[in-house]
Amino acid sequence: DPVRPDEILSLAKLAIQPAFQPIAEVATGLVFGYEALIRGHDRLGFSTPHDLLDRAQAEGQLLALEQMVASRALAIFADLPDFSTRTLFLNVDGRVAGKIVAYAQRLLASLEGAAIPASAICFELSERFDHFAGADDLAGMIRSLKALGFKLAIDDFGVGFNGMKLLCDLAVDYIKIDRHFIRGIETNPRKRHVLRQVVNSSHVLGTRVIAEGVETETEFVICRDLGCDLVQGYYVARPTSDAMSLRSAYVHL
Ligand code: G
Numbered sequence: 718d719p720v721r722p723d724e725i726l727s728l729a730k731l732a733i734q735p736a737f738q739p740i741a742e743v744a745t746g747l748v749f750g751y752e753a754l755i756r757g758h759d760r761l762g763f764s765t766p767h768d769l770l771d772r773a774q775a776e777g778q779l780l781a782l783e784q785m786v787a788s789r790a791l792a793i794f795a796d797l798p799d800f801s802t803r804t805l806f807l808n809v810d811g812r813v814a815g816k817i818v819a820y821a822q823r824l825l826a827s828l829e830g831a832a833i834p835a836s837a838i839c840f841e842l843s844e845r846f847d848h849f850a851g852a853d854d855l856a857g858m859i860r861s862l863k864a865l866g867f868k869l870a871i872d873d874f875g876v877g878f879n880g881m882k883l884l885c886d887l888a889v890d891y892i893k894i895d896r897h898f899i900r901g902i903e904t905n906p907r908k909r910h911v912l913r914q915v916v917n918s919s920h921v922l923g924t925r926v927i928a929e930g931v932e933t934e935t936e937f938v939i940c941r942d943l944g945c946d947l948v949q950g951y952y953v954a955r956p957t958s959d960a961m962s963l964r965s966a967y968v969h970l
């Protein structure tokens with residue numbers, strides 16, 4: 718259902734400026750894409766992402782907020798050099814699961830204007846919220862989004878409720894391994910075993926693996942050696958709103 722003008726007006730009191738965090742290809746150090754992360758403040762000051770999302774939800778404006786983040790993010794993305802070779806990762810809250818397909822269809826129009834193909838956009842669906850599994854027809858929703866040309870990722874993989882089920886049931890393009898599995902991986906062989914198996918299963922299924930929250934060189938090396946395709950985290954780059962620092966094609970790995 719369409720966003721009402723008064724919803725947009727109310728959200729306009731918030732200054733929303735997404736930060737971008739690069740996601741790098743392990744094999745090359747090439748910047749594969751960016752995750753857009755909501756950042757915002759109003760006259761009361763800065764709010765955390767969860768606070769912003771919860772407040773929007775309480776006011777019935779969560780979808781409108783997601784759309785606002787997406788449109789700001791698209792504008793930043795389309796301004797980057799070589800954006801046409803990169804992917805923009807957009808988080809979508811599980812609480813708006815039932816409206817995602819309509820949202821994605823509206824997004825197509827903005828994408829056309831910016832000459833960005835749908836295949837350059839990857840929606841991150843968090844495993845953390847079981848709302849996605851509660852959506853009437855999750856597999857149908859994923860198929861619809863894929864039919865429109867979009868990419869899909871399961872976010873926070875491993876700490877939610879449905880990760881294995883989602884991996885089995887759905888053809889997603891990426892899983893994003895939650896940073897819980899990366900933290901301390903150098904001293905925890907159990908984490909290394911689990912990550913190795915998840916990577917192997919994913920690859921057999923045609924899904925690429927993004928390791929999140931990679932903070933140290935040691936963590937990076939282990940993720941690389943265990944076959945992760947892509948890495949994201951402070952070791953690679955911090956989220957930033959400074960467009961200049963997003964202009965380089967490579968990160969140092
Ligand atoms: O950068 P960080 O602290 O910003 O993000 C905190 C959490 O908020 C993460 O789980 C991230 O996925 C989520 N998040 C960040 N931006 C958005 C957004 O635009 N929409 C949704 N639904 N979640 C977001």
Ligand code: G
Pocket residue numbers: 738754808872873893896929930931932949950951952956
């Ligand atoms: O849930 P999601 O994966 O979307 O979370 C993204 C969040 O992770 C953002 O809050 C971002 O700021 C944060 N983040 C990104 N890289 C790192 C990292 O290396 N370590 C930690 N602790 N958080 C990170």
Ligand code: MN
Pocket residue numbers: 752808841872
């Ligand atoms: Mn995410």
Ligand code: NA
Pocket residue numbers: 872873874893894895896929
């Ligand atoms: Na995550």
